[in-house]
Amino acid sequence: xxxxxxxxxxxxxxxxxxxxxxxxxxxxxxxxxxxxxxxxxxxxxxxxxxxxxxxxxxxxxxxxxxxxxxxxxxxxxxxxxxxxxxxxx
Amino acid sequence: xxxxxxxxxxxxxxxxxxxxxxxxxxxxxxxxxxxxxxxxxxxxxxxxxxxxxxxxxxxxxxxxxxxxxxxxxxxxxxxxxxxxxxxxxxxxxxxxxxxxxxxxxxxxxxxxxxxxxxxxxxxxxxxxxxxxxxxxxxxxxxxxxxxxxxxxxxxxxxxxxxxxxxxxxxxxxxxxxxxxxxxxxxxxxxxxxxxxxxxxxxxxxxxxxxxxxxxxxxxxxxxxxxxxxxxxxxxxxxxxxxxxxxxxxxxxxxxxxxxxxxxxxxxxxxxxxxxxxxxxxxxxxxxxxxxxxxxxxxxxxxxxxxxxxxxxxxxxxxxxxxxxxxxxxxxxxxxxxxxxxxxxxxxxxxxxxxxxxxxxxxxxxxxxxxxxxxxxxxxxxxxxxxxxxxxxxxxxxxxxxxxxxxxxxxxxxxxxxxxxxxxxxxxxxxxxxxxxxxxxxxxxxxxxxxxx
Numbered sequence: 001x002x003x004x005x006x007x008x009x010x011x012x013x014x015x016x017x018x019x020x021x022x023x024x025x026x027x028x029x030x031x032x033x034x035x036x037x038x039x040x041x042x043x044x045x046x047x048x049x050x051x052x053x054x055x056x057x058x059x060x061x062x063x064x065x066x067x068x069x070x071x072x073x074x075x076x077x078x079x080x081x082x083x084x085x086x087x088x089x
Numbered sequence: 090x091x092x093x094x095x096x097x098x099x100x101x102x103x104x105x106x107x108x109x110x111x112x113x114x115x116x117x118x119x120x121x122x123x124x125x126x127x128x129x130x131x132x133x134x135x136x137x138x139x140x141x142x143x144x145x146x147x148x149x150x151x152x153x154x155x156x157x158x159x160x161x162x163x164x165x166x167x168x169x170x171x172x173x174x175x176x177x178x179x180x181x182x183x184x185x186x187x188x189x190x191x192x193x194x195x196x197x198x199x200x201x202x203x204x205x206x207x208x209x210x211x212x213x214x215x216x217x218x219x220x221x222x223x224x225x226x227x228x229x230x231x232x233x234x235x236x237x238x239x240x241x242x243x244x245x246x247x248x249x250x251x252x253x254x255x256x257x258x259x260x261x262x263x264x265x266x267x268x269x270x271x272x273x274x275x276x277x278x279x280x281x282x283x284x285x286x287x288x289x290x291x292x293x294x295x296x297x298x299x300x301x302x303x304x305x306x307x308x309x310x311x312x313x314x315x316x317x318x319x320x321x322x323x324x325x326x327x328x329x330x331x332x333x334x335x336x337x338x339x340x341x342x343x344x345x346x347x348x349x350x351x352x353x354x355x356x357x358x359x360x361x362x363x364x365x366x367x368x369x370x371x372x373x374x375x376x377x378x379x380x381x382x383x384x385x386x387x388x389x390x391x392x393x394x395x396x397x398x399x400x401x402x403x404x405x406x407x408x409x410x411x412x413x414x415x416x417x418x419x420x421x422x423x424x425x426x427x428x429x430x431x432x433x434x435x436x437x438x439x440x441x442x443x444x445x446x447x448x449x450x451x452x453x454x455x456x457x458x459x460x461x462x463x464x465x466x467x468x469x470x471x472x473x474x475x476x477x478x479x480x481x482x483x484x485x486x487x488x489x490x491x492x493x494x495x496x497x498x499x500x501x502x503x504x505x506x507x508x509x510x511x512x513x514x515x516x517x518x519x520x521x522x523x524x525x526x527x528x529x530x531x532x533x534x535x536x537x538x539x540x541x
Contacts, residue, residue: 003155004091004096006096006097006100008100034093036093043093043097045093045096057154057155058151058154061154076100076157077157078155078156078157078158079155079156079157080091081156081345082099082156082157082158082342082345083091083095083096083099084091085341085342085344085345086095086099086338086341086342087091087095087098087099087338088091
């Protein structure tokens, strides 16, 4: 299973490191990563591989959400298929 | 790999424009639950529903978490209970409603549809008694929804049933008067009812449907409105194209969720219903889409044309996005559930007569309309007859879900709370239809040729 993680909010030092640390602990592999800043809004996207994940999806989602709240950014994790199905035939 | 722009577009639709899956509805056949003994039939019904739907709510919640798309309602529809209850000797139909209510509570769904009867051509021995039990059934349960099909294009309009339903709606309103006549919000009178509608209150599991099926209703008026707001000054070709593209994307979500839910539950995938279903939330209004096309207010001249374009473009965009499309598929125009409709009624732009005209070109009909409590039953029946005639002649589904709130006067506002919103009490034509409705009998089916 692959999932897209998006982080939207104000940029700050160590943001990617903090998110990546959670993923590393959960044994989630990052396949691709990109980031941009649009009008002061920081946007990071990661494509991740959850096949070897050592916790369930709901728990990872909760950890990421909590971390987002701590850092003052919006963190989402969504299975890749939702984007595929909406934008690809 | 999907690109950043696409990812952000999806997230924006969900987060800012209220894109959601409105309902995952599990249709369950109860045809094997009949018994001469009412209690035995009710036990079979309860057992079967709780067995089939035990994981429905959890599955919906899991999908919501994993895909990050809100799934607002998880619901159940069943075979019209009039058919199942027919072989029970006692004639105590309310017991069936209680069994459905218990099953809904146990499985955690917020509504269960199918306390229904199909009487478009006439009554069976038990149909009349069954329909008479609807007010008690709706007033003594929380989650049961009821519908009655009184007309079809092939059979014509059963005017006896139309007359009875006017009285049933009044009685339901009186029995639930303490609760702002909320019972009537759970009761729909149909012409050309569809068998695979996932939306309440009119959902039931038709007799041609399989054992168990998953139907999904998508929504997203906010997404369409947001797309149109960027199109100031474009011509209608461009407007229709934009709606089609947006409807395609919305429907793809529904298709994904329907496939996923049916495979996880081990149940066949029925249909995706391509409806634009509004909610009272700001930015989730069908009326605002029509206004984004250039109307000062929904209800202004041009509204019917705008709605016709919207309804058609939604279908065209959605059809290609899903392998099976069905249900009601179109734009819903429930007054109390749509912030823009409420405003339009309150400022005098939208009347009952204009809504009736709008139902000629959109999905369903007069929906969630609050009328004065002293409206005579015959007038309600006549409103149903008018709406049924539109459906029968135009070969489309129409419906009436009208709420005569006791003691409510035109211009007041009745608040139902939650997804049902709040409805301004609308004026009703005060001239009598009494003698017309008293005739009874059946209006013959219309001609199917010589069309003009």
